[in-house]
Amino acid sequence: MALWAVAHLGSPVHGLRALRRTTGGRRGSAGLTGQDANGVPLRRSKRGWMWNQFFLLEEYTGTDMQYVGKLHSDSDRGDGSVKYVLTGEGAGSLFKIDENSGDIHATKRLDREEKAYYILHAKAVNRVTNVALEGQSEFVIKIHDINDNEPRFTRDPYVARVPEMSDIGTSVIQVTATDADDSTYGNSARVVYSILEGQPYFSVDPETGLIKTALPGMDREVKENYQVVIQAKDMAGQNGGLSGTATVNIALSDVNDNPPRFTKTLYDFRVPESIELGSAVGLIRAVDADIGENAEMDYRIIGSDGPGMFDVTTNRSTQEGVVVLRKPLDFEKKRQYSLRIQVENAHANSRFFSAGPFRDEATVKVTVEDVDEPPVFERASYVMEVKEDTARNTAIGSVSASDPDDKNSLVRYSIDRRTDMDRMFNVHAGNGSVFLLRELDREENAWHNISVIATEFSKCSAGVAALLDVNDNAPAFATGYETFVCENAKANQRIQTVSATDPDTPLGGHRFFFSLAQEAAGKANFSVRDNKDNTAWILTRRNSYNSLQKSVYHVPVVISDGEYPMQSSTNTLTVRVCTCDREGNMKLCNAEALTARAGLSTGALVAILLCVVILLSEYGDVRKKEEECALYSKICEDVRDNVVSYNDEGGGEEDTQAFDIGTLRNPEAIEESKQRRDIVPEAFYPAAVRRPAPPPIRDHNGDVRDFINQRLQDNDGDPTAPPYDSLATYAYEGSGSAAESLSSLESATTEGEQDYNYLSEWGPRFKKLADMYGGDDGDSDS
Template identity: 85%
Template sequence: MDRRKVCVLMVLWAVAHLSFPGYGLRALRQDANGVPLRRSKRGWMWNQFFLLEEYTGTDMQYVGKLHSDGDRGDGSVRYVLTGEGAGTLFKIDEKSGDIHATKRLDREEKAYYILHAKAVNQFTNEALEGESEFIIKIHDINDNEPRFTKDPYMASVPEMSDVGTSVIQVTAIDADDATYGNSARVVYSILEGQPYFSVDPETGLIKTALPGMDREVKEHYQVVIQAKDMAGQMGGLSGTTTVSITLSDVNDNPPRFTKTLYEFRVPESNELGSSVGAIRAMDADIGPNAEMDYRIIGSDGPGMFDVTTNRSTQEGVILLRKPLDFEKKRQYSLRIQVENSHINPHFYSSGPFRDEATIKIVVEDVDEPPLFERASYIMEVKEDAARNTIVGSVSASDPDDKRSPVRYTIDRRTDMDRVFNIHAGNGSVFTLRDLDREESAWHNISVIATEFNNPRLMSRVPVYIRVLDVNDNAPTFATNYETFVCENAKANQRIQTVSATDPDEPLGGHRFTFSLAPEAAGKANFSVRDNKDNTAWILTRRSSYNSLQKSVYHVPVVISDGEYPMQSSTSTLTIRVCTCDREGNMKLCNPEALTARVGLSTGALVAILLCVIILLIIVVLFAALRRQRKKEPLIISKEDVRDNVVSYNDEGGGEEDTQAFDIGTLRNPEAIEDSKQRRDIIPETFYPPVRRPVLPPSRDNNGDVRDFINQRLQENDSDPTAPPYDSLATYAYEGNGSVAESLSSLESVTTEGDQDYNYLSEWGPRFKKLADMYGGDDSDRDS
């Protein structure tokens, strides 16, 4: 018989004895009186049933049997089963009470089932026994292999780690029952990864097993771990997992140059701060352990070069710090050292952890522009220097070996007035015109030097030319002095302090002297006292001045400087004579003196007076134009009446008024020029002037008026040159002295004698004609 069948028989036997204890041995007990105790027998008694999982038989698996003492075998008892899986997983024979499992059960899915059983009367359905609870436990078998919690595992360990360094712990879980047998007891073992790593069989902890594992030799490892149940015995189930182990880097390698000698070629025209070249050392480490620093430990050109580290590429970049000159030095040699930025003391102590290399830098020649000897030039020249005087010279040379000749010119943008010029060959700067220090004390020009062979190569240098002072200006009064003297002034009284100015600038400063002009010394009313401090006092030489006798004095003052050649000039001081009070305060002056006191010059007063006069003229013209515009015409008409209107608005004295119209003209019409033409109309040439007959004078008193009117009417009627433009004389008022007396009807009423109005009735139609010509209405005609 195999082991599995033996186990099944043992379980069945145990189930039978546990299910029906009444069939077992009974222990008799007695009470206190010695009477044997008897236990009443229950209908059935059980604790639990056991059932093997994963049953593989063809028939249903038998679980157990229920039986009641009330069952007499006549078929009157019916067994009922309820609870978990009743009717589906477990079936009971209602007559016999046998229980069977209908399916294969898995303990890992459900380890036990709780059911309830009772016996009832088949016919009355009454319960013969109380309901009882029992458990069906699924007995475990080793049907699950161990399973790891991860697959794969990822781990890392520093390179060069000691043997036994922990790497990672793996864990496998077995679903079988750990409380029964060895089905869930797991043992770990390593299948792949030896001899580098080992695993603890009980805990699954993986450790290093080989010393000196180098990441630079091998970085990644694949380790296979097995977990087997049944304590690793034969027949146990097993599972595997893969552990990927990476050796992490440590700084155990120094940087190393690939070459011991590097060579770079650089033009001498390279700018400062530019890169000359780059070098790189190799380091087998990675990350921060591969970071390195470069530095110069030796050079035959101190301070010429520098080296920095490019952190992104870990290169050493050589930079130019001073200008190169092919003609001075054509080659440089450097010693550069490289070292890790992060030092591992453990490995550093074992030996040098740095490297060195030699750098050779060759300077290449470049065609350079001329080079001036100085960065700037300062020259001096006196302001009285003649034209073409040499001020100074500049010098430039070709720094290249070929030594090309140099040509000099002046940048005319810095000398637009062409004050200076330069010799193209030797660089001598000379003047082109006269200088004046007072006009410009400094001249800043720029000189350009170019090569004859290559004019595009040029350089500039600033030249500052200072014009030296020459005593060529005479001193004068510092301001326009005008002062006054009181009539009651006393002798030797100071009335003014004067000072002088000079545009020249002597080295020792100005030293002015003041004196009275020799031509005025004999008859001087004032004296000049030099204070020896570039000022002088004007003093009176006598007492009491009279403004009526002389109101203005002119004092000539000679001012000299102390330079060579000495310059002097005569300045005139104007002194007004004024009336003052006892304290010397001015009370009254003539207009000129008053002008001087208020501080206005004669020219300023003349300008003010001219402005006032011009303003007055403008105001008068404006008033006249406004008055002319507002004057109403004597005759207002819609037509353009171009007449000569003579208006007498004021009553005059008749013939006695010499300003009035000459009545004699009316009395003597012969005096009128026969060929007189109208002044307001130019006659045409093809209309010859018409001579009109002169009417004889009338005999009556008013004949001269009638004759005059008649003559004018004939002239207008016979004039073909123009429309009827007449010359109308209006007599609005008649004076008492008129021989024609008054034509007014008002005055005729008051007259004692009769007035002859025949001439009015005679000439009425003609007046009507004149009124029609001028477009008058009926009232105008009547008047």
């Protein structure tokens, strides 16, 4: 009895296969298969097929359960007496068997990357007695792989370095991508590498993932960093394959491929002859585009017209050459030296060194400046012998000293009285002769040690001396600079140009050097650029400023001169942060900056404010008078039309010459010949002088007319009248009036119908108005 299985391999190539597992090595009947070489018939024995392996595709996406295979026993006659039983990994959950037909199905979608195969056991039993018809057999369900995983790189990003100027094909770094698919089945896990970004500088081996240089002569000084993107694609790179990418950051490491170069071909230094040995004469500088140890330089003197006078060393922190004095200088012997100095790399690269000279040369001129040296005696000591009985004022010897300078100044001699406390000796100031002031006693003192001082002095003709300038003043800002920076400013934007001044007057003219103060260099918001023409630019060092965080910056600028001894000073530039438009024009700034920009001091602002208050006060007074005059509208019909200065009397309603309304509309029409009331013209107004009385008029209401005329004359002739205009009402109508009275009413046409009793009602009101507007105090009414 045997158990058969039909397995579904899931591949169109294989189709359905019948597998049989034999028991006890059972074989079928033999059949003829031909003859051998001797003519003997050959027979082929029937053998049993091994059925113990099934294949199932992973990631099945169908709606029905996936068919795996079929079990069948030779004992199964199709009458339903045989029952098939499945046990082992996933039996009953992942895999189910139809106990009647023996069909096996997968109930879920399987992933080969989680589990590649399952081991199960199958047997056939009698459905009624449950007795095994065959022994239990083991078989394997192997999950067939599909391409469902993309390649993944082991790192992302990769970081690598390669020397600059490397040859083509220089290895940089190897990248690796792995694929979780089955590498033993098909091409699902076969990865091919390609480069997406980074051409033409680099290439990648498609099989190994090794990145190499592809362009010769890549220069770090031109471009230092590169970004390369590598793709890994499975299915051997064929269409439909899955892919993954990784970034490789490649930096070029520096090699010594650039020579040092002097910043100038000629350096000129000036030093006094009194400079001490070992002191620095000056600094020379060369620059190298390389970095690190490849930029380290060595300086040496290769030629000099003063052998052994100077030496040059290297400052390793700044890579500057320091010219040092080794022998004393003497202005009178040699006034200028010329040196040829060479610079070369301390660590030369033989590969590039052979291509050309990796060194540079420069000339250094050292000018020796004269220093006023003290006189020098011809001998270090003098011995003078004298007898003890030598008379006073006798010359016993002489000393001689001379000025070592070229000017050869006259020498004056004197005794150092600290060595001749008893004033035994003296010396002639002009010729150095030493003579006695007192008699000597050998028994009292056999030796006298005295010191003679020689000092030089200059003759001056006509009592006039020329005073030579000494560099004893430090340069400073030419003016008190104050500027602003926009909140939207960009880096390296110029905001101010500064210059300097120095009261000293060097022979070669001023040469100023500008720099940012050392203490502010680390946290500076602005930088200083020396223009080499005694001016400097103040530049921004960052993008944008915020006035709310900080509205004022103080930039310390160090200004030095080029004279000896060098003088320097630190000057502060005030920078205010302001809001600007796109063109950089200031729109809004803080109050201090606005005051400075507008040119108005605090006092000026206070004065303007005071004027505004006074104008508002006067406007209130005028309004008050208008309101009061409105009470008597029949007399003061329009106060504003009557606030005017004129020197003519009112002639009544028919007198059109006395009052011109155009004067009110155009103040410039007022006669320029009228006198100003704020100046007392003593020459024109003698004491107690009044205008002549007007011609007699008709004698109607004479008391009122006389009152008004008298007030008019007093006001017009008063030299102390106020300089401003005041309101006055002239109620007399003039000789042309039919009423010939003070009334302005024209309701009656005849003299008999005119009511003259209006004075009893309006008289007190005229008096009140006159008093109110200066009628009794002598003020001018106009």
